[in-house]
Amino acid sequence: MKFEKLIGERFKEKPADAIIQSHALMMRGGYMKQITSGIFSQTPVLRRITHKIEQIIREEMDAIDGQETLFPVVMPATLWQESGRYDSIGNELIRFKDRYDSPMVLGMTHEEAAVHLVREYGQTYTKYPFMIYQIQTKFRDEARPRGGLIRVREFTMKDAYSFHTSQEDLETYYDKCYQAYKRIFERAGLPETIAVASDSGMMGGKIAHEFMLLTPVGEDSIVICSDCDYSANLEAAKSIISNESTNAIEPLQKVHTPNAKTIDDVCNYLNLPTIQSCKAVVYQKVETGEYAVVFIRGDLDANEVKIRNHLKCEIHPAIIDDNSELCAGFLGPSNFENVTMLFDESLKGISNLCCGANKVDYHFTGFNIERDYGKVDYYDFAKVIENGICPQCSNASLEISRGIEVGNIFQLGDKYTRAMGMSYTDNNGDTMYPVMGCYGIGVERLAASVCEVRHDEFGPIWPMSIAPWQVHLCCVRADDEEAKAFADELYKQLQEARIEVIYDDRAVRAGVIFSDADLLGVPIRIIVSPRNMANNCCEITTRNKAIRTESNSSDVIANVQKMIVELMG
């Protein structure tokens, strides 16, 4: 198409609210327009990119026997009540009533709809395994949309659901999908995406992986071992802390620690290393308001997800009011009524701890948990630290990186099929519940992620596979009759050769033409100009500047066709 007919505006200035490059560059390039927080319209440039991503995903899903379906955006609450999620999910799930006062929800994921669609179909074991997927709009009422298309409220998602008669079969298919995901990210231009073990969160089930694109601007923390292939989301990574026991057990002493507000203050004041201290982190159960206190070594942080999974309920950081018997800031192990006491493994084996004495401005020293509090069970509640011990190779070689989650896969078990009464008769005539896997990719986030790691200061550098066009034809000096006529003819030939081309023949300065082309990020650029005409050639360059060549005018189409094939990889 002609550049001058392309709707959307391009800007020189970075938008004030853009804190990451993909957001800034895609706004500057007129890829989308925000309607309200976390909700965007897509212009034709972005829509062309998302179409190509969708098609890559579709091909890879079809290649692992996926069958494309379409589930509704709006579903009756009754369906979500069957699975229990109508009540268990918070206000990211939009709930409303229809004209007949029936409660409805907006689909933020479609396990319930998937089970509904195949509940009767899957009644005998011979139908298994099968996988169904859709590419459809999702709405999640995120509390804090951010980063342009990275975290939004409405987005296009490919969500797939597989059904199996055994855990073993699920695992076989899960691995197939894992490989398909690797291919999708590679084809979309993100071969560096890694898969990390993750927490399955609200989805239920046990085994889950996230596909992470490592970038400093990512909002997820990922633990990676530099000595082996271990990797996990920080939320799911096991923390291993070993303590050497000190020999001499000291007596318990209550000491006055005025103005010591933090664990560092206390340790400084008492001249003790932080790893000799025991910190209390307090949470509250959402439903009951009951407190749960996690004791952890003073130098470590608590991992809220691990605590939530242990308690099997929703929690939030505690608000300790004046009526509570908990003495905020000076909390130590003690038996309070209706308070759960949890101990992190990092405290195991440390003698003579310093900890709160449950009295304002007082701490204990020489606290030995078993002697002074009692026998306790230790669990892993800590966040992994830089240079922590790898749970796989046992070296102190864990590194923490930031990443964007570009996809995820979950083994769901029979959580949904059991809750929603989807069963089948096995070959012994017994009634069984199928096990499920689910597999998601956010389309717009994937596009933005590619931009995040494939750009320069002038704009995105789209890989050929998802670029909005394959070729950007620039006629520099459209006022020059000869150049314009040649470019017009080239445009025609490129179209006839079925090459996706955007043609800029505006009578504007070359600088404007090129900076706009940079913002569109089309991989191959052809430059027609009077100077080139004089030499009977065109310049052909790539957006990533790897190639900068001249082509004899008569060979342009053939040369470009060859480049397209090469750049498709």
Add this chain to the structure above:
Amino acid sequence: MKFEKLIGERFKEKPADAIIQSHALMMRGGYMKQITSGIFSQTPVLRRITHKIEQIIREEMDAIDGQETLFPVVMPATLWQESGRYDSIGNELIRFKDRYDSPMVLGMTHEEAAVHLVREYGQTYTKYPFMIYQIQTKFRDEARPRGGLIRVREFTMKDAYSFHTSQEDLETYYDKCYQAYKRIFERAGLPETIAVASDSGMMGGKIAHEFMLLTPVGEDSIVICSDCDYSANLEAAKSIISNESTNAIEPLQKVHTPNAKTIDDVCNYLNLPTIQSCKAVVYQKVETGEYAVVFIRGDLDANEVKIRNHLKCEIHPAIIDDNSELCAGFLGPSNFENVTMLFDESLKGISNLCCGANKVDYHFTGFNIERDYGKVDYYDFAKVIENGICPQCSNASLEISRGIEVGNIFQLGDKYTRAMGMSYTDNNGDTMYPVMGCYGIGVERLAASVCEVRHDEFGPIWPMSIAPWQVHLCCVRADDEEAKAFADELYKQLQEARIEVIYDDRAVRAGVIFSDADLLGVPIRIIVSPRNMANNCCEITTRNKAIRTESNSSDVIANVQKMIVELMG
């Protein structure tokens, strides 16, 4: 793909709630599953059909310089307040609040979002004209979903919006789009679709057309002239009634008409022809509750849409309570306070009418409107009747048919751009509001409409252009080794030839194979059987039974390829 892996169930029995064939056959064929009233999930069979329809639409929109975008399903109420439709549209518009208590709506159409996307882009006249479109999920909370996919609450819609600097330019583009729609329906297998003038309803604007598929099960009434090319939706069709004046003006008489409840009762009792009577039809304005009485010739019906357009407000049939001064059943022209009196053109020129005397059990005869009530303006409020006068050729040749609306196009004028402050500077430097057109097609309804007119008692007969597969390969007697091996090989070859094939190699009776194939409605069927094998051939038939041939085994692929090309038309 293999038929036995295809999810979805097929049924012999027509579902109890299906009153039209497309609904019954598509349910029996496992095309979709209802989740709740008017909301369906699509199985892979239907999704393949809708994909093809979407692609046809996309190609035709691109061919008239459409640029594909994507607008959000969820929009802030503020956007709809800008246009005024947040308040003017009834409860078919879903309204809810997000987690921050901001009012939101579900997109049932996207004029507001379209204007929002291009409001800044379109600030100079040089940018015009342009057209943007999307293919996206819509939700309309219909009061009475019916007919399977014909009238639903959630559906996929192609909605396009064009922007112009003059009415003339809009009309030129409108005609282009009209022609594109003709091509879309032709390509999708509905060449018989006709365009009829329609009322523009809530969309605003004046000129509008609906594309109608004539079928007795349609829910719209269409007026077609059998002598010329005039056609219109019944709601929009002009009613022309000519009355011959009688010579002798009679005196006004109030007569007792006991037990005369209807206009027919009264005319029978008084021995007058119905066309000599004046009927009162009473509406109420939704906002104020005020009455509006329409007087119309006794043999005709009032057209609510015409009355609404005349009054420029929402109305509903009146509920006349005992406190009202309106004497229900005996209402005649008179001056009531706060009641609007409207007169249909059918009353013009009739002398000596019979009409209500505004007193229970009494009517007037010899009522002459000008003499007995006063001078009035007559407007067209009547529904066109069978054999009515054509407003184009003036013959009494109007026929009324039923149809399904498969698409619509509207000239919107500047209703939205003016309300939402989208303006441009013209070549004189003046600030102007662009005029818009909008153009819709419902994807699933189009699929169902094709089925409605292309089926037999055994299932749908899909046109090649939108069929879920091109070829249905049936191996009859899969237990026969030779037949199975040949069919397997043919399946492989068909896939290699990039022919879309579904392969039924189930070890079931031939009758089951064929009845399931009938329900899938795939245009070309290849039958491999031991009997055919003995003759070194395959049977090739078309679903519409037009072709039933045998092909030498070695020529099957070539023959099928040729048939596909022919059937694509």
